[in-house]
Amino acid sequence: MTVDFKAEVEKRKSDMMEDLFSLLRINSERDDSKADKEHPFGPGPVKALEHFLKMAERDGYETANIDNYAGHFTFGEGDEELGIFAHLDVVPAGSGWDTDPYEPVIKDGRLYARGSSDDKGPTMACYYGLKIIKDLGLPVSKKVRFIVGTDEESGWGDMDYYFANSGLKKPDFGFSPDAEFPIINGEKGNITEYLHFAGKNAGDFTLISFTGGLRENMVPESATAVFTADSSLADLQKDLEAFTSQYPITAEVSEDNGQFSVTVYGKSAHGSTPEEGINGATYLANFLNQYAFEGAAKAFIALTANVLHDDFDGKKIGVAYTDAKMGALSMNAGVFSFDANSDDNTIALNFRYPQGTDAKTIQAELEKLAGVTKVTLSEHEHTPHYVPVDDPLVATLLSVYEKQTGLKGHEQVIGGGTFGRLLERGVAYGAMFPDYVNTMHQANEFADVEDLYRAAAIYAEAIYELIK
Known part of the structure; x- marks a missing residue:
């Protein structure tokens, strides 16, 4: 079956941006001064998690909230499971912004807001990539678990708790939409x-x-x-x-x-x-x-x-x-x-x-x-992580990137840490493109709007290739 994934994204641009704006308006900074049993990292991350899971329920997915630490929704059936790991928490906005960091605004094709590039923008692009597969009823042979955390920017306590309390084994392979293309298949220790x-x-x-x-x-x-x-x-x-x-x-x-x-x-x-x-x-x-x-x-x-x-x-x-x-x-x-x-x-x-x-x-x-x-x-340490470039997961993701962009794919190792390293066969994939302006963790953080749409199409085809 041949699908024009770029055309499918085009049909959903306004919906995708509307959903992204609603998520970006939530201040999901960790706030330990307001943390309690119901809000392990403060109220903001919980609000973002609940909002995201309600959105997934709206679109017909079965969801689970693991005690407000993390949550997931599932799609498809099969013996193997693809894990997609994203996060809804953000670093503090800090000072020096030209706009309200929690009132997203598009100027000159750039979407300004805290979390626009790290990681709410990429999360939404990936969400819509999977949504296209679901909307079109494309045949799949594997299960997808889309997992969202609330403490990626601090100690990863969300994922520690999730895997200890969800009652589920880790997915067989997967990726995190929290870095850049063409792929991140290696991450330094942290x-x-x-x-x-x-x-x-x-x-x-x-x-x-x-x-x-x-x-x-x-x-x-x-x-x-x-x-x-x-x-x-x-x-x-x-x-x-x-x-x-x-x-x-x-x-x-x-x-x-x-x-x-x-x-x-x-x-x-x-x-x-x-x-x-x-x-x-x-x-x-x-x-x-x-x-x-x-x-x-x-x-x-x-x-x-x-x-x-x-x-x-x-x-x-x-x-x-x-x-x-x-x-x-x-x-x-x-x-x-x-x-x-x-x-x-x-x-x-x-x-x-x-x-x-x-x-x-x-x-x-x-x-x-x-x-x-x-x-x-610190209590939390991440040792160096690497998935060989000839692994089928890496090869498939690079192939889709090359097909959609016309650019040569290659492996990359970064100093940043992503949820991709949670799996032995886990990588980071997008959503930033080569030569992007990196404003993550800075004032006036932004994501290129067209790049988010481009990423959504890549995610749609990549997910389908991995689970068809």
Whole structure:
């Protein structure tokens, strides 16, 4: 049977965009301050999950909600099962938007909203790809389980809970529409390691607090330090103006009851590509490093300024490593937390590492850093993942991509982590096309509208080829 999948998408463009807009209007950021038994990651992710599952029920699918952690709907019958893994949670919107991040708007062919490219836009494109197969009644021999999570951007607690409590075995093979074409069949390992600092402050300058970063997998767009100083506001303002004139940042300083506050603004980016951002926290430390801080504050500031700043490949901290197939290790200094009233201040470093090194090897080197009292690891680690290019899953997905685009397909390994790695035979597939502008985890995130329609057609044919 020959189907013009592009033409089928054309018939459904307005419906697809209407459904996507309704999903993008839901603020599904994780909010631990409002988390409870009914809302494990806060109300927003639950609202998005319920909305998506109601949409699937509207279209005639059988759905399941696994205690508001994750959910799925199913299609088709067969002994083998294709899994499609997407996520409905988003990273915090942050500041610097030209539009309301939760009121989607299309300008010059671009759809602006938090989640438009990561991952609600691709999720909807894939949803409509499968919907076309269902609407047309195409014959299939395998089952499809479309699974949506609510904690992909944080700790993947959604998928841990889902597989432990859904009562279902993992699908036999599958993909996640949460990256780029032509395919992602390899993903580096992912671990966050925490540098701890202890001790009392001293010196002519005393650090009261230093905060920066919203998530470990985001480059901090800004950071703020509060301190007392043997200086005047005018002198600090002069120093700050001289400092910012040298770099692509902005900053401000103020005084309140003898305490000074300095905020530096950079640019956020995805934690897997820290070199694409401007780390407000490490630039703030560079500014403060000229002053006479002592003790734990001195260690915290000096290490950030002298070692972590612009050390995207881990060379300065001694953990740089490159694998011939998976590429180089990368490091994002993501979250900074210093409080003068605490004896345990931390810097969270997120590493994307290739095969050939591991979390313990990285930890051993970090423990050698001056001023660091200990190094701890996050509970969740993803080890390197790879599906050979000659696997039928990879070969089929590349073939459909080549057929629809006329472009040559090839394998890719990334530092980003996707739900594709949940399966031994799992990959990431779309929805971004080569040479796209990557605004994931940034202000003014957008997806090209026509690219989402193109992706929907690719997903439709790819799913059909895998289950027909």
